[in-house]
Amino acid sequence: MSTLTPRPSVLFVCVHNAxxxxxxxxxxxxxxGERIEVRSAGSAPAEQVNPAVVEAMAEVGIDIAAQTPKILTVEAVQASDVVITMGCGDACPVFPGKSYLDWQLDDPAGQGVEAVRPIRDAIEERVHGLISAVLSA
Structure with missing residues (x-):
């Protein structure tokens, strides 16, 4: 009989979750894939995901058009092993035993796809490193 080990979970937080x-x-x-549980939320969620962000992600073959911004909850933070903030300031609750990282990235709000591409590429690079760190923990 095998014992199921829980998947590590990561929560990404920014202001608008857009x-x-x-x-x-x-x-x-x-x-x-299925190796890590993924959540995202915002302290003040927008009504929709930024269209330039949807377009920039589509350029790399990832469709996020159906995603909707979600409100940050205490439960989401408590259920996550790693919490990565991206400019949400003090809005993110802090709990002992969680790993917190703050990624300093430009905000794509109000930007065109040309401005979003370098932000997208920086995020992809950080996510590659995050995967190694989370799965080897």
């Missing part, structure tokens, strides 16, 4: 956190969650889901 850009950076959506891209990070999509990359982690795409690259890690």
């Amino acid at each position: 850009g950076r956190s959506q891209m990070a969650a999509a990359f982690l889901t795409h690259l890690a």
